[in-house]
Amino acid sequence: MTKQPKPKPVIPDGAFSFPVKNPRDTRWFSFLLLDGFTLLAFSSALDPLRIANQLSRKALYGWQVVSEDGQSVPSSSGLSMEVHGALSEVERTAHLFVCSGNAGLEAASDSTIAELRKRARFGGRYGGICTGAASLARAGLLEGKRFTLHWENQPGFAEAFPMLEPTRKRFEEDGDLLTCGGGSAATEMMLGIIARDYGTDFAVLVADMCLNDPDLKGRREQRSSIATAVDSRNPKLLLVIQGMYANIEDPLTLDDLAKNAGFSRRQMERQFQSMMGEPPATVYRNIRLERGRALLVETDMTVMEVATAAGFNSTDLFSRHFKARYGETPYGTKGRRR
Template identity: 65%
Template sequence: MATPHPARQAHVPEGAFTYPIEARAPTRWFGFILLRDFTLLAFSSALDPLRVANQLAQKPLYGWVVMSADGQPVRASSGVELGVDGGLDALTDDLELFVCSGNRGTEVASDAVLAAIRRHARFGGQVGGICTGAMTLARAGLLKDKRFTLHWENQPGFIEAFPGLTPARTRFEADGKIRTCSGGSASTEMMLSIIAQDYGQDFAIAVADMCLNDPNLTPGREQRSSIARAIDSRNPKLLHVLRAMYANIEEPLSLEELARDAGVSRRQMERQFTQSLGDPPATIYRNIRLDRAHSLLAETDMSVMEVATACGFNSVSVLTRHFKRRFGTTPFGKRSRR
């Protein structure tokens, strides 16, 4: 790893609650390039978990440098102007770089910014995109054969601009030296996944709790719920079935009952679900019930057996099998961490 800039000093704020970290690695440094009209929420949601980690550990686990193309303050999409630490000359080889942009992601990066990002990647640096930052990475030619994502609102425009690249619908992605996220709370989730890799999942969950964020670090989670995507499809039959699924969690309806109630055949229903939502109705129905189980385990004192019954699973073993596949832990593991 390259030697950090000698003038840098990581920020370690004080706090009422601490989580001691005995074996600390050298400070891990991140760089954030803010482009004009960047999304302030996405940027702050990525930065604050690093600050919270330092506060909990009372050690400089992480450091950060905020940059702009010219070293001048940058105006966010909200109209707020944010000061920076410097210009592109502050981008040193040891920084793990993230590009932060907003709705104008395909056009705001200057040639100088693109050249700096390419150079950083060419010399082995980690490069990432926050919110629509993947658009800049695509312009820099860094996304070929990579898994990546960006905010769902901007994906249609991205596909038009870069027809050879297909973004994932997930909240965040890590593929080799490329990290991307869709912004908002997904920025926090991406950084929590890094913290979990560095210092363990329990510490990452403590950071998530301080951020009042759901400590769900499951990779591959989609950006939008099934009901939101169904609304977007403007398919009334699809919405009818989904509402019935949410209304019948404890005693699930059969696929035949769901289709009959919506006035379609089971085959039609399965085809519409797969085309519009990417999964068959059985999978989506099960995930709705698993998400309810996840919430009950986090928010109530119900036993695992009671949760299984309340979510329409006929045994704890069935719930456990599907729960672990979806969330990476068992219901008992989820309960013990709570």
């Protein structure tokens, strides 16, 4: 079949601009929309590219939106999306993102799965948005790879592919393989690409236009600790987590947390490792770090004040753990806010 020409790159007008010196040739991405795809996740991936073009006033990025048969595709919200063409019309070496929703395991037809395998043999590059990784798994493209998909769909994915283990991260990058859990994680994934192409300052400006506080290195997890505890349906575990959130500035000891929930400390530690994948001390510290990061981003408090409010008895200890979790110091986070 004759390949359809790529659409002309979109360069919208805007009130604000940011000059990019020595831009590269337009970098192209293709998005395969499958029936029931999540509109939020797709648009969250696409718009950072549009904003990058708008700010630079140059065609830094181009995109081609396709479906299995070239027809419009219904999203999970009931709205249909027009496309540029069919998957078969996209260059086989293109960087292709598969976009799907709740029915990610069944969304792609057998012929599309076969096409994905064929493209892999031609050196195609892949990504999965929301549950797009499920189609990549069906095509056998995730073995030995680090990847993720939306947390709601991970239990069903694990049943279908017991030998593959998605991470809890909001997005993952393993070589050319890019996957995310959807929503704002899709924006963060694309901001990471923009940062590597044109620098962190430009990527942070794109994030500001998105009203997004970016995690360019993908260290955040998809769900909060309390959401994970609720999902475990373990009332004692939930009591411990609630105790952690209620005692951030003056942290309780692990013994006190266990006693208040009716656990022995040993039982509590086993439950945390089993249900949360981390010991309670790590979970508690991360909850306090999350509070500290929010205060740095949202207030004018000093780093010392934030450290105290997050339950750390020194700025050095707070800074060390903060950098290990977020990849920059508290001072760096506060400086970016300014």
